Amino acid sequence: MDIVYIKGLKTDAVIGVYDWERGIRQTLVLDLELASDNRAAAATDAIEDAVDYDAISGRILAFVSDSEFELIETLAERVADIVLGEFGIPWLRLTLAKPGAVAAAEDVGVIIERGEKP
């Protein structure tokens, strides 16, 4: 199994459980590891045969920046659903960080793995 990855994908959204969080936008940072078989793309040298990290990044940014969930768990799950369902990715590991949420921590977040490893 090969990996195509996206690291440090940053945007902001309305996210949080507290009242004061519902009226502001906060930074979110995503890292993704996407299962792939890179040999097909390498053989043809064609983007159609590759896991297109640019297309996936754009879709995620559009979704996250429009979202208004309370929990980062919910947002992470929805992003995983989109990537698995719309891009034919069989397995992923997704890290969603909310830097600044805990003042004394560098960042906090969740890590999920979804799908089946090929």
Ligand SMILES: Nc1nc2c(c(=O)[nH]1)N=C([C@H](O)[C@@H](O)CO)CN2
């Ligand atoms: N496991 C989680 N814990 C907390 C979350 C969350 O989304 N998942 N959110 C908050 C608050 O919104 C926090 O980010 C405010 O600083 C607290 N704990």
